[in-house]
Amino acid sequence: MGRRRRFPAEALVFLAIWPWLATAGDAGRLDSRLSGGGPVTVRLSPFAKPREIPKTLDGMRRLTGDDFLCVERGDCLVAGDLGPGEYEYLVDGVLDYCSAALRRVFFNRDSGAGKKVSIFVFRDYASYEAGLRRFIGMEPISPYGHYGHLQKYIVINYETGPGTLVHELIHSLMSEDFPEAPIWIAEGLASLYEQCRAEGDVLKGDDNWRLPELKEALANGSLVSLSRLLAMSPADFRDNRESLNYAEARYFCKYLEEMGALPRIYQDFRRRPEKDPAGILFVANTLGKPFEAIEADWRRWLRFQYWRE
Numbered sequence: 001m002g003r004r005r006r007f008p009a010e011a012l013v014f015l016a017i018w019p020w021l022a023t024a025g026d027a028g029r030l031d032s033r034l035s036g037g038g039p040v041t042v043r044l045s046p047f048a049k050p051r052e053i054p055k056t057l058d059g060m061r062r063l064t065g066d067d068f069l070c071v072e073r074g075d076c077l078v079a080g081d082l083g084p085g086e087y088e089y090l091v092d093g094v095l096d097y098c099s100a101a102l103r104r105v106f107f108n109r110d111s112g113a114g115k116k117v118s119i120f121v122f123r124d125y126a127s128y129e130a131g132l133r134r135f136i137g138m139e140p141i142s143p144y145g146h147y148g149h150l151q152k153y154i155v156i157n158y159e160t161g162p163g164t165l166v167h168e169l170i171h172s173l174m175s176e177d178f179p180e181a182p183i184w185i186a187e188g189l190a191s192l193y194e195q196c197r198a199e200g201d202v203l204k205g206d207d208n209w210r211l212p213e214l215k216e217a218l219a220n221g222s223l224v225s226l227s228r229l230l231a232m233s234p235a236d237f238r239d240n241r242e243s244l245n246y247a248e249a250r251y252f253c254k255y256l257e258e259m260g261a262l263p264r265i266y267q268d269f270r271r272r273p274e275k276d277p278a279g280i281l282f283v284a285n286t287l288g289k290p291f292e293a294i295e296a297d298w299r300r301w302l303r304f305q306y307w308r309e
């Protein structure tokens with residue numbers, strides 16, 4: 001199934017193949033498939049001083065100029081230099097559909113924030129690099145994109161696919177809806193839907209490239225326990241096992257989704273995070289069994305998962 005199919009004109013559509021991630025914090029490592037080697041650390045220039053991001057359509061037009069098409073969709077302002085067909089797919093398909101589906105299921109608390117999210121979509125890496133310098137005032141910190149929490153903006157290199165937009169969109173929605181969310185559920189959900197399909201009016205996560213690393217760690221006994229993963233601080237999560245931690249969080253969220261438990265866990269957790277900041281209690285209560293039994297079941301389920309590029 002093509003990765004740029006129209007959405008939602010078809011009843012069942014795969015969103016995209018692409019990886020992944022990258023909020024500014026995500027962006028420490030590059031995947032070897034794109035970097036052509038092992039993980040690379042990219043750091044924000046210490047001289048970088050992000051510019052003020054426009055929060056009106058006119059402001060976006062003035063900033064980006066004639067090469068960028070600017071539209072407003074709900075609380076999103078989108079500027080992109082894609083061709084008209086791809087732009088329409090990304091804005092009227094992916095953004096519109098995924099935003100509605102994610103709000104319906106997860107991010108439905110009325111935060112009252114109402115601040116616009118400014119989204120910059122660049123057709124390829126050269127445009128992305130130049131655009132980040134001109135519009136944001138920084139060097140790329142990831143080859144894919146990132147979400148800027150303070151000014152509420154998203155930048156994506158569209159070469160990495162529409163899944164990158166969905167990943168960053170989830171960070172933007174969750175930052176209003178559940179700002180206390182621990183990193184396992186923030187990155188687990190964002191990574192789950194970076195590759196997804198539409199089923200009726202909801203999204204379902206599909207298998208993706210993160211699985212082989214996870215299964216290898218499961219096989220060689222190097223996987224950390226779920227209880228340890230859920231208790232990780234952002235710094236722990238992003239240590240030298242970062243990509244494995246993303247994979248484990250993604251596939252734990254996928255398991256919870258398949259159990260029909262993910263929305264309820266998210267919403268119970270969001271309502272009362274002070275009861276258990278790691279969320280272990282909410283997972284155990286929703287699934288109705290001790291967390292050790294959940295971990296054992298998840299590991300059995302994981303052995304059955306399969307993905308081929």
Ligand SMILES: [Zn+2]
Nearest residue numbers: 021022023026
């Ligand atoms: Zn992320």
